[in-house]
Amino acid sequence: MSDAEKAFGKRGNRDASVVNPRPAGTVDGSRRSGPVGPGREGDPFLIGEGMSGGYGRGPDILHDCTIAVEKGQIAVIVGPNGAGKSTAMKAIFGMLDLRKGSVRLDGRDITALNPQDRVKAGMGFVPQVNNIFPSMSCEENLEMGAFIRDDDIADTMAQVYDLFPILKEKRRQAAGELSGGQRQQLAVGRALMTRPSLLMLDEPTAGVSPIVMDELFDRIIAIARGGLPILMVEQNAKQAMAIADKAYVLVQGANAHTGSGKELMNNDEVRRTFLGG
């Protein structure tokens, strides 16, 4: 809280006839990217290695945390509330100040890149909330997803519509009028529009009904079958592990267990402490 806020509270900021109540952005868009370094021999497709850091000048949330995704695989990050799952993903996406560790994608060290440039480097990121442009139509949302592309986007859009037929049906409708599940589909579709080489999903099934959740998981598997590696943070650990090639259980910002989804499901300790029996 700044000094001004302590003295005046939120006074004046609730009057929508003079100030727009829409929250400002949280990502610092003015940060410039540093240089891209070479990757290391034998790296997986994406690896965030030994990451330690937190938000701004705050305390560290991640402690020597390592997450990796191999080509053509699904990796999931699971763990109890507050374990730093989303934070780990944000660290990989460059929204966090890393004190230690590095992020390497496809043979390049991208630790110094800002989030915008990581999108250009091939990362597709779907935030957990506020992941669509509510007043714009579905089609415009997808167009904005492809903002950095100068070539013809019609093919990619057709692919997204094939994957999520409901979006084609509602393509002239404002995205804010969609249901929760449809919004998530649109958010994933928007991220796919850049033709990323890696898709990162932050709790894609948060707040949707079980039926919609199953459908979303199906779509995600379909995307992975198409050869796009996926890194996903999930609350529904059981379902997530069932589809994961690799699963990371985080506890208090550090790796607790790592293994294939099946291995972890059969691991007594993981079952007992985390999956509930």
Add this chain to the structure above:
Amino acid sequence: MDILNALVAFLNFVFIPAAAYGAQLALGALGVTLIYGILRFSNFAHGDTMAFGTAVTILVTWALQAAGISLGPLPTALLALPLGIAGTAAMVLLTDRAVYRFYRVQKAAPIILVMASVGVMFLMNGLTRLLIGVDEQRFADGARFVINVRDFREMTGLQEGLALKTTQALTVIVAVIVVWALFWFLNRTKSGKAMRAYSDNEDLALLSGIDPEKVVRLTWIIAASLATIAGVLYGLDKAFKPFNYFQILLPIFAAAIVGGLGNPLGAIAGGFVVAFSEVAITYPWLKVAGYLFPGWEPGGLLQLLGTEYKFAVSFVILIVVLLFKPTGLFRGKSV
């Protein structure tokens, strides 16, 4: 009952002036609403930006007139307008760089930006006066009327005359073109859509590769253009006086809020609602009533409010809307 003459009197004294005034307010309110939607604050300096833009345009107009260049029946100011817009755009971009950017980088609460804009307002206020003086300037030249009263009477044989000033016709035509261009830009072009995306969700826009500073610059340039066009049209129609442009801020805000802040369509509707109410309430209806009800001899002029009180009308509309439909007619964000 003489409906035709009543209609002509109504058109001449209410409809035409209100339509022109409404178009001017709508253009002003569009600028306010754009800044509100994208930069998240109400720009109190908008009225004085209009004044500054008009002052620059007038200076260029004088230079053109001195050089013997004119547009024939159209006002020379139209020719000077692009330069006026360029000067105003440069001015607001400079202001943004010097004042607003500082707060934006810090992600300051929007009310701080509102207060900063009040400061900018006073500064711009003084600057305009230094530039052109405090006096009233009339800079409309070319043909005065499209239709004048005598011609109209001779043409139709009606007792009541109708005048359509060149500036009034011009105001409406220019406003229609500008509004069409703005909507086309916002809904059809990549940059326009990027502006809307930024206004919807700053973070996601950034993550989609939209450069926020570019969006902000574009917004200021468009707002400056709208302000200058609105100011010049208002000045042509009436006269240019810096103080009037400070005062017009109230009806402009009323228009933007009545339509729903942040909604461009609302700004236009709001402009006309405010203009028609203002003119209709301050117009003495005696003449129209005289044609409609020949036997009736009312005691007064049938004028609800003196013209001195015309700003009270904006105030009342503003309060009524905020009380009963706080989001405005077109579902904006004002509460």
